[in-house]
Amino acid sequence: MTDEQLEELLRTTLERDATRVPLAHPEWDGIMRLRHHHAPPQPRRLLRLSIAAALMLAFVASVAVATRFAADGTQIVASPPPATTPAAPTTLQPPTPSSTTTSPVPFVTTIVPTVTLPSPPGTAQPPTSVVGAPTAYYRFAPDLDLAWTDQGRGPEICWRTPIDEQCVLDAITGPDQSAVNVVPSSANLTLVLVHDSHEDLARRQDHLIVTLANGESFGTPINWDQPDLKIGIVRIDSPADEIDSLTTAGQRLWPVNPGD
Amino acid sequence: MTTVRAARPSLPLRSVSASLAMTDFAEFYRHEYPNSVRLAYLLTRSAEVAEDLTQDAFTVVHGRYEDLESPGGYLRVTLTNLCSRWHRTNRRDERRLRLVHAGSVPHDVPTEYLNDALGALPYRQRVVLVLRYWSGLSEAEIAQTLNCRPGTVKSLASRALTQLRKEVSS
Numbered sequence: 168m169t170d171e172q173l174e175e176l177l178r179t180t181l182e183r184d185a186t187r188v189p190l191a192h193p194e195w196d197g198i199m200r201l202r203h204h205h206a207p208p209q210p211r212r213l214l215r216l217s218i219a220a221a222l223m224l225a226f227v228a229s230v231a232v233a234t235r236f237a238a239d240g241t242q243i244v245a246s247p248p249p250a251t252t253p254a255a256p257t258t259l260q261p262p263t264p265s266s267t268t269t270s271p272v273p274f275v276t277t278i279v280p281t282v283t284l285p286s287p288p289g290t291a292q293p294p295t296s297v298v299g300a301p302t303a304y305y306r307f308a309p310d311l312d313l314a315w316t317d318q319g320r321g322p323e324i325c326w327r328t329p330i331d332e333q334c335v336l337d338a339i340t341g342p343d344q345s346a347v348n349v350v351p352s353s354a355n356l357t358l359v360l361v362h363d364s365h366e367d368l369a370r371r372q373d374h375l376i377v378t379l380a381n382g383e384s385f386g387t388p389i390n391w392d393q394p395d396l397k398i399g400i401v402r403i404d405s406p407a408d409e410i411d412s413l414t415t416a417g418q419r420l421w422p423v424n425p426g427d
Numbered sequence: 428m429t430t431v432r433a434a435r436p437s438l439p440l441r442s443v444s445a446s447l448a449m450t451d452f453a454e455f456y457r458h459e460y461p462n463s464v465r466l467a468y469l470l471t472r473s474a475e476v477a478e479d480l481t482q483d484a485f486t487v488v489h490g491r492y493e494d495l496e497s498p499g500g501y502l503r504v505t506l507t508n509l510c511s512r513w514h515r516t517n518r519r520d521e522r523r524l525r526l527v528h529a530g531s532v533p534h535d536v537p538t539e540y541l542n543d544a545l546g547a548l549p550y551r552q553r554v555v556l557v558l559r560y561w562s563g564l565s566e567a568e569i570a571q572t573l574n575c576r577p578g579t580v581k582s583l584a585s586r587a588l589t590q591l592r593k594e595v596s597s
Binding site: 173176177180181182184186188189190 | 460461464465466468469474477478541542545556557560561588591592595596
């Protein structure tokens with residue numbers, strides 16, 4: 168069979184097949200009536216549905232709370248507000264990973280903001296451009312200067328620690344709205360730089376959940392000291408290679424791919 | 428925005444709504460409904476489903492009729508997408524329909540063989556053949572409708588015709 172014959176046969180077949188369909192052909196008004204039952208709920212009905220849903224949620228929540236009380240007899244204490252600017256003792260304090268070590272309950276529900284390393288003396292608040300530097304570095308800590316740049320490969324930060332070392336370029340990678348850079352600082356510290364593109368400070372993540380290689384997890388507040396720079400900082404008193412993962416609000420920030 | 432160009436003279440002319448300057452949706456509906464149901468039928472092989480999907484497509488078009496440069500083209504794209512979605516979620520039903528067709532139609536004429544072979548083609552190959560040989564659209568217009576490249580259309584059509592030829596000759 169030639170191409171032309173096949174094409175002609177195809178046309179004939181389709182034409183014949185198409186004529187088999189019975190055409191009820193209702194008028195357009197008919198369709199509107201047919202579709203009427205798919206109309207969106209009226210505002211009053213919507214209100215009733217919302218109230219019913221809210222009552223249902225409240226009931227489920229109260230049952231869950233009562234069940235939890237009955238199960239372990241513990242008290243639920245409201246989390247204290249995050250410590251945005253901890254008191255500044257002169258010595259460094261280790262993080263207090265209280266959540267996973269004291270309770271078998273998933274740590275996401277029991278995160279209490281822990282005090283991370285306090286602002287060390289000498290840190291510019293807010294960071295300012297280092298006078299005389301060739302690049303507009305910002306001094307985030309006595310041993311950490313930061314600059315950022317975009318040379319066509321996407322945004323990158325450049326960090327140097329100690330501050331007289333060569334600048335190290337590091338790509339900013341992560342989920343759409345937020346990303347982190349893990350900077351191994353001197354003296355076995357780790358500085359986690361959290362980038363969050365939300366303009367509204369209230370919408371930015373205020374806690375980072377740090378999981379160490381030994382399985383311990385703790386929540387720690389992110390200090391958003393520089394709203395214009397959109398960089399928050401967390402200082403952790405552990406070497407970077409002892410940090411297993413960083414998450415916030417259930418979203419893994421680092422490593423981006425667990426295999427990395 | 429999808430545009431509808433005049434079909435080639437050697438092919439049956441199905442989508443002529445752009446040249447008719449229809450301002451009234453009811454008139455547009457009356458004009459486009461029969462061929463829309465037939466197109467949906469050729470793509471789904473079920474009259475009931477075809478009618479439902481056509482009505483859904485018209486409802487979509489009705490919502491933005493005033494803003495459309497080419498309501499006919501938009502209707503065709505919407506209908507093709509609805510058929511594709513239906514096809515994805517109802518493959519099992521479609522296979523059953525195909526079996527019913529195969530059992531009830533006597534295979535005594537080549538067109539019936541071809542009809543069954545068409546029904547057995549993958550959806551995208553079938554839609555390319557229907558738009559090409561029944562709607563009379565060019566490769567570029569089919570590519571616009573399916574939101575793919577003309578090369579993809581050509582490739583789908585070629586594979587589909589090869590398969591049909593194999594089925595018919597066997």
